[in-house]
Amino acid sequence: MNSPFSRIGVVGAGAMGRGIVQLFAQAGVPVVLHDTQPSAVEAAMGHLRDTFARLVEKGKVSADAAQATLARVSSGENLSAFAGCDLVIEAIVERLDIKQTLFRALEDVLSPDAVIATNTSSLSVTAIAAAVRHPQRVAGYHFFNPVPLMRIVEVIGGPRTEPSVLTRLSELARQSGHVPVVCQDTPGFIVNHAGRAFGPESLKALGEGVTGYADIDRILREQVQIGGQGFKLGPFELLDLTGLDVSHPVMESIYHQYYEEARYKPSVIGAQRLAAGLLGRKVGEGFYRYAAGSVVADPALAESPAPAAPTGVRAWVARGPQQADVRALLEGLGATLDTGAQPSPDSLIVLTPLGIDATEAARGLDARRAVALDTLMPFGLRACKRRVMMTTPATGAEWRDRAHGLLAADGARVSVLRDSAGFIAQRVLAMIVSVGCEIAQQRVASPSDIDTAVRLGLGYPAGPLSMGDAIGPARVLEILEGMHRVTADPRYRPSAWLRRRALLGLSLLNDD
Ligand SMILES: NC(=O)c1ccc[n+]([C@@H]2O[C@H](COP(=O)([O-])OP(=O)(O)OC[C@H]3O[C@@H](n4cnc5c(N)ncnc54)[C@H](O)[C@@H]3O)[C@@H](O)[C@H]2O)c1
Missing domain, CATH: 3.40.50.720 (NAD(P)-binding Rossmann-like Domain)
Structure with missing residues (x-):
């Protein structure tokens, strides 16, 4: 040769x-x-x-x-x-x-x-x-x-x-x-550009107080399944591995090189922790503490046990494309279904928002009894490691705990979030797809090369465009439009590459 x-x-x-x-x-x-x-x-x-x-x-x-x-x-x-x-x-x-x-x-x-x-x-x-x-x-x-x-x-x-x-x-x-x-x-080429979603969007959710970083790591490792695979490391574990002294300047550099494009806006949490010297594994302390190369167990970061499975819960599931699957899950977990057009006064109200928050999804309903279940990833009976639910600011603690205990009744782990447009997985995955679509739209590389580079360079379960195809371009668009509407943050405005392919029923790998 x-x-x-x-x-x-x-x-x-x-x-x-x-x-x-x-x-x-x-x-x-x-x-x-x-x-x-x-x-x-x-x-x-x-x-x-x-x-x-x-x-x-x-x-x-x-x-x-x-x-x-x-x-x-x-x-x-x-x-x-x-x-x-x-x-x-x-x-x-x-x-x-x-x-x-x-x-x-x-x-x-x-x-x-x-x-x-x-x-x-x-x-x-x-x-x-x-x-x-x-x-x-x-x-x-x-x-x-x-x-x-x-x-x-x-x-x-x-x-x-x-x-x-x-x-x-x-x-x-x-x-x-x-x-x-x-x-x-172009700034960040493919891989460092495509990486501007996993960590930054997780930091943004952390900055909004949606949940703690250890929980965000658990959600992205355990709830997400794309083609049978999840992320090997959570975003905060990854930031600790790379070192904030390396990753935060990259986030800032790409944001400024794209003239303050909102999609790439870094988090103040990264800047503060960098200033504090909490760089990650290399100094023994980042989001987690390390000794002899391993994470030191911290009881403060451990998951609290789920409340006991409740008895006699009546559950009403809001209308939506997965209403039947959610009803089957709740019934399988021991709830009695309330199938009325409106919830009865003593029913737990289960919402399944895509992109919007639980508050928005609970409009016209009694928010004190409302919880939202993330249905983006597999959530069926004994079919998932982790389910993710969130509450509205009005949800009563007793209703939250009842839903938590119910969703954990088959042994699945459950994360309970404060209200967030797009839970954690929806917002992080939709942003990975959105940024990947922007890279394709700019013709930085061919769609298949973008996916290959990200899979091999970042170790994601799939490249961003195949990930979008696996979720469904129309669903990704719905998530981003919902997040954009609820937050009014231009960060979430959908890429034209995504919108056109979603509306035309095409694969995100489709070039033109
Ligand atoms: N480390 C990574 O993960 C990584 C990944 C991809 C790309 N890069 C890029 O690769 C380059 C090197 O990174 P690294 O991590 O190997 O750095 P490094 O600090 O490990 O090594 C840099 C070497 O360059 C030498 N050097 C500095 N100025 C020189 C000069 N004028 N002439 C000859 N030698 C000189 C230094 O003595 C040093 O040995 C950088 O541009 C970096 O951004 C690094």
């Missing part, structure tokens, strides 16, 4: 640079590594030797192959070591001025048709390319950490990038066993 590049230079021997070196050396291409800190190169070389020793030990790589791979890696004390390279990948500190200076210096040692790629996560590839005489040879090549295991790479073209550069970089990635997705140079 002919590699599209014969010799690759890597600048920056940090976490990313060493991963990129490993990937391409393993794929059979000679690689030269340079860093302004000789100690960083030494550490990277030591790390590579250790990595391959471990791979040989585990039987994943033969001793000969490991030796051949290591022999393909050399180091250079200065940039002149890159003279014969037809590709140089930059993975240095995330500063525009420093990257621009490096790119100018690289142009002096490389032949005019050599490609220069940047691994930047948040800077404009176009702005970096603007520093050089031949911007057509500059592209983004955005890998994820750890590079050898995260099989996705965004191949980013700016307005001046020569399309053949993107084709060659994509081919190199494929030959190395990675999945390339070609995208336009």
Whole structure:
């Protein structure tokens, strides 16, 4: 197999640079590594030797192959070591001025048709390319950490990038066993842009006092099921893993780069906790506390046990597409059904809002007896790990507890929320779909590449567009329109990409 590049230079021997070196050396291409800190190169070389020793030990790589791979890696004390390279990948500190200076210096040692790629996560590839005489040879090549295991790479073209550069970089990635997705140079590219919903919308719900962060994590891990899978980590567990010092600036940067677009507005909670140094796992304390790499159990965050299953509850279910399923559930849990057109004076009133809050759904009914059940995800008898209900501010504690005990009667765990337009799952999932649709609408990448990048880059159970298809585009639209109407917050205005496909009955993966 002919590699599209014969010799690759890597600048920056940090976490990313060493991963990129490993990937391409393993794929059979000679690689030269340079860093302004000789100690960083030494550490990277030591790390590579250790990595391959471990791979040989585990039987994943033969001793000969490991030796051949290591022999393909050399180091250079200065940039002149890159003279014969037809590709140089930059993975240095995330500063525009420093990257621009490096790119100018690289142009002096490389032949005019050599490609220069940047691994930047948040800077404009176009702005970096603007520093050089031949911007057509500059592209983004955005890998994820750890590079050898995260099989996705965004191949980013700016307005001046020569399309053949993107084709060659994509081919190199494929030959190395990675999945390339070609995208336009826009803030956050695909993955960091698409990630502006899971954490930020959860922080927004937390900021509204809907429930605590441990409960939001439990809901998104246990209630959500897309194609039989949920999120592996809750949003606050994920923020702790990434570190708020990394994630909060990304949230701010994308918000400002899109000229204060409401959909991406970060939370003041993130800014405050960052200022307080509650960064996450790396400092032993974030939303959770950590010792020796594990979460320290905190009784204050534990779930309180459900009230005992009540007897003699009469339940009335509001009209809606899932009225029959909700009635079957409540009857199966031991309630007597009230099937009147209006609830009798002693019935528990069960609402099933999509997008709107319990208060809005309870209009014209006795809100003191009203609770809302989230029906977006499977909620049937013995068919789910977690059910989620919420109350109106007028709901009496005795009615809330009766509903809580009833919904937990088959052993399902139950989260009880304060009123929120869209519960937790509806608002977080609808925002993931909404942001994914905006990325598609801007033609940042093809719909299928958007989904591939998000699935592999963020580990979501599905890409945002397939997620929207699984829920149903019309339902996602209804949720967003409901949230938009109740909150009057432009954050929730539905994307045109979603609205058109929902109205036409098309898949969100449908391009035009
Ligand atoms: N760490 C991640 O998860 C991640 C993921 C994707 C992209 N990125 C991007 O990759 C790049 C590198 O990130 P990292 O985490 O590997 O950083 P790092 O801090 O681990 O390593 C950066 C290395 O670059 C060297 N360096 C700094 N200025 C230099 C210069 N002018 N010339 C040569 N070497 C120089 C430093 O000595 C250091 O060894 C950044 O642009 C970052 O945004 C990081």
